[in-house]
Amino acid sequence: MGCRQRFAVDLLVRITVDGHGDLVSGGSSQGRGVWLCEGSRPCLQAAMRSKAIGRGLRVQLTDEQERLFAGRLLDGMEHGGTASSPSTAVS
Numbered sequence: 001m002g003c004r005q006r007f008a009v010d011l012l013v014r015i016t017v018d019g020h021g022d023l024v025s026g027g028s029s030q031g032r033g034v035w036l037c038e039g040s041r042p043c044l045q046a047a048m049r050s051k052a053i054g055r056g057l058r059v060q061l062t063d064e065q066e067r068l069f070a071g072r073l074l075d076g077m078e079h080g081g082t083a084s085s086p087s088t089a090v091s
């Protein structure tokens, strides 16, 4: 978890890795997941800074991967959605 401010599950969004090694949010895939505060930019940034996502998921993430994912996640948040659509449109 990126921060320790909130623990209620309904305020968290689950981050997982899909079959392509891409980060997805709100996925229902089984296996390892990392929880972040939904809609919290500081929480996400803290998780990225401390490499908590890659560590929690046991994957090696490049800065580029994290940046792209953060952009998608925050974009979904700012559009009022829950960022629940795992995008497969990564080329």
Ligand SMILES: [Zn+2]
Pocket (backbone or CB within 6 Å): 001, 002, 003, 004, 005, 006, 036, 037, 040, 043
């Ligand atoms: Zn948090």
